[in-house]
Amino acid sequence: xxxxxxxxxxxxxxxxxxxxxxxxxxxxxxxxxxxxxxxxxxxxxxxxxxxxxxxxxxxxxxxxxxxxxxxxxxxxxxxxxxxxxxxxxxxxxxxxxxxxxxxxxxxxxxxxxxxxxxxxxxxxxxxxxxxxxxxxxxxxxxxxxxxxxxxxxxxxxxxxxxxxxxxxxxxxxxxxxxxxxxxxxxxxxxxxx
Amino acid sequence: xxxxxxxxxxxxxxxxxxxxxxxxxxxxxxxxxxxxxxxxxxxxxxxxxxxxxxxxxxxxxxxxxxxxxxxxxxxxxxxxxxxxxxxxxxxxxxxxxxxxxxxxxxxxxxxxxxxxxxxxxxxxxxxxxxxxxxxxxxxxxxxxxxxxxxxxxxxxxxxxxxxxxxxxxxxxxxxxxxxxxxxxxxxxxxxxx
DNA sequence: ACAGCCATGTAACTTGTTACATGATTTT
DNA sequence: AAAATCATGTAACAAGTTACATGGCTGT
Numbered sequence: 001x002x003x004x005x006x007x008x009x010x011x012x013x014x015x016x017x018x019x020x021x022x023x024x025x026x027x028x029x030x031x032x033x034x035x036x037x038x039x040x041x042x043x044x045x046x047x048x049x050x051x052x053x054x055x056x057x058x059x060x061x062x063x064x065x066x067x068x069x070x071x072x073x074x075x076x077x078x079x080x081x082x083x084x085x086x087x088x089x090x091x092x093x094x095x096x097x098x099x100x101x102x103x104x105x106x107x108x109x110x111x112x113x114x115x116x117x118x119x120x121x122x123x124x125x126x127x128x129x130x131x132x133x134x135x136x137x138x139x140x141x142x143x144x145x146x147x148x149x150x151x152x153x154x155x156x157x158x159x160x161x162x163x164x165x166x167x168x169x170x171x172x173x174x175x176x177x178x179x180x181x182x183x184x185x186x187x188x189x190x191x192x193x
Numbered sequence: 194x195x196x197x198x199x200x201x202x203x204x205x206x207x208x209x210x211x212x213x214x215x216x217x218x219x220x221x222x223x224x225x226x227x228x229x230x231x232x233x234x235x236x237x238x239x240x241x242x243x244x245x246x247x248x249x250x251x252x253x254x255x256x257x258x259x260x261x262x263x264x265x266x267x268x269x270x271x272x273x274x275x276x277x278x279x280x281x282x283x284x285x286x287x288x289x290x291x292x293x294x295x296x297x298x299x300x301x302x303x304x305x306x307x308x309x310x311x312x313x314x315x316x317x318x319x320x321x322x323x324x325x326x327x328x329x330x331x332x333x334x335x336x337x338x339x340x341x342x343x344x345x346x347x348x349x350x351x352x353x354x355x356x357x358x359x360x361x362x363x364x365x366x367x368x369x370x371x372x373x374x375x376x377x378x379x380x381x382x383x384x385x386x
Numbered sequence: 387a388c389a390g391c392c393a394t395g396t397a398a399c400t401t402g403t404t405a406c407a408t409g410a411t412t413t414t
Numbered sequence: 415a416a417a418a419t420c421a422t423g424t425a426a427c428a429a430g431t432t433a434c435a436t437g438g439c440t441g442t
Contacts, residue, residue, distance in 0.1 A: 002285075002287035002290050002291075003290075005287075005290070005291070005294070006290050006293075006294050009294035009295075009298075010294070013298075028293050028294070028296075029283070029293060032282070032283055033283035034283065078300070078301070080291065081291065081295055081300070081301040081306050082301055082305075082306075082309060083309075084309050084310045084312070084313030084314070085287060085288050085291075085310065085313070087313075087314075087317050087343070087347065089225070089343075090222070090225055090226035090227065090339070091339060091342055091343055091346070092195075093342055093346075094195035094198075094278060095278050095342075096338055096339050096342045097195050097196075097198070097199050098195075098198070098273065098274065098278075099338050100199075100221050100222060100334075100335035100338055100339070101198070101199050101202035101203070101221070102202075102274055103221075103334055103335065103338075105202075105206075107271070107274070108271070108274040108275055112275075113274050113275075116275060116276075116277050117277045117278065119277070120277030120278070120280075121277070121280075124280050141293075141296055141360070141361070141364055142293035142296065144360060145289055145292055145293055145296075145357050145360070146283070146284060146289050146293070148353055148356050148357065148360070149284055149286055149288075149289045149353050150280070150282075150284055152349040152350075152352050152353040152356070153284070153286075153346070153349055153353075154280065155349065156345040156346055156348065156349035157345075159345050160341055160342050160345040160346075163341050163345070164338050164341065167334070167337060167338070167341070168334070171334055
């Protein structure tokens with residue numbers, strides 16, 4: 001419930017209404033984490049259902065329906081902040097599944113899959129790095145957090161792809177391997193730079 | 194639809210029935226990616242609905258209902274393997290949201306959140322490393338891929354947390370910062386090792 | 387006959403997500 | 415008056431996930 005917890009965090013600062021929450025949310029992420037307004041309302045409903053927020057008993061509906069966080073909500077929020085994310089131990093990462101399933105096929109041999117993913121990841125990395133270089137000042141802090149996260153994750157992905165390829169090569173002696181379109185290893189310095 | 198694509202990949206190797214698919218799936222991930230049998234059937238239904246698999250016209254139901262991949266299914270699978278994962282640009286990472294929302298609060302100050310997450314990540318890292326050291330031979334290749342993925346991702350997370358803290362410190366000059374329970378930076382060598 | 391496994395299935399729920407409908411107020 | 419914007423809401427779907435029900439077959 002990451003969206004829910006985020007809305008809760010915003011409501012903890014100050015009670016507001018749905019659209020305002022969306023605006024705040026998008027402002028904090030520097031506008032790069034679009035959030036459909038509808039989702040704010042559905043999430044708000046679910047939070048209300050769970051007793052984490054409630055409609056301000058307060059007065060005249062000028063259209064706006066102001067929600068406020070409850071005691072239970074504050075408690076949940078506290079727990080969210082204090083307890084570290086539990087790493088989902090089966091990482092549930094789609095790319096991991098893809099490589100596992102690609103292992104031992106021809107058609108797209110695992111090496112080809114790795115190379116395609118690797119190329120894409122490096123392109124993304126370049127784009128992110130450019131973004132970071134260009135607007136690294138005066139930008140929203142949240143957006144910078146997000147951008148850094150993308151960079152670190154993508155770097156990790158590239159390293160992981162390399163490791164998988166190496167591991168696969170080790171597990172499957174060259175002799176018994178099928179020829180692949182791209183066996184060549186790309187220069188590692190692209191990442192380390 | 195990562196589960197769906199995985200089942201499709203297995204069916205592309207050889208038509209089978211539900212429970213067999215689950216067993217294969219768990220075998221490939223070294224038994225560490227548990228998959229509720231029920232989920233296999235629901236996913237199979239959804240794949241059938243989308244015309245990616247179909248019941249083998251074949252004969253006597255000995256209880257087993259054998260599915261096979263369709264031409265459309267093969268096409269989708271090919272695309273899955275060939276097209277690199279599109280990086281969800283708003284990374285939709287819950288931890289990113291957490292830090293963004295923690296920024297500018299007291300209660301749990303952002304520094305405390307970072308430290309808690311960092312500590313947890315380092316513990317995980319240790320555990321993963323131990324796992325890797327212990328059973329790095331004769332283990333299922335898929336499980337090793339998965340384990341490596343966890344390691345690289347967790348390392349990236351630690352680096353990212355450091356970067357966030359540094360960025361936050363830079364953005365918020367020391368004078369204007371609220372005192373936090375833990376301002377001390379932990380030794381970086383824990384990761385690099 | 388009963389325990390236990392093999393095998394299938396379904397109902398239900400969660401979070402995320404979109405597309406659309408509605409009404410009120412403000413601007414042109 | 416028409417157009418735009420503010421604001422709320424709903425119906426519907428996707429994908430993941432669990433808990434439970436059912437029936438058949440096998441071994442004791």
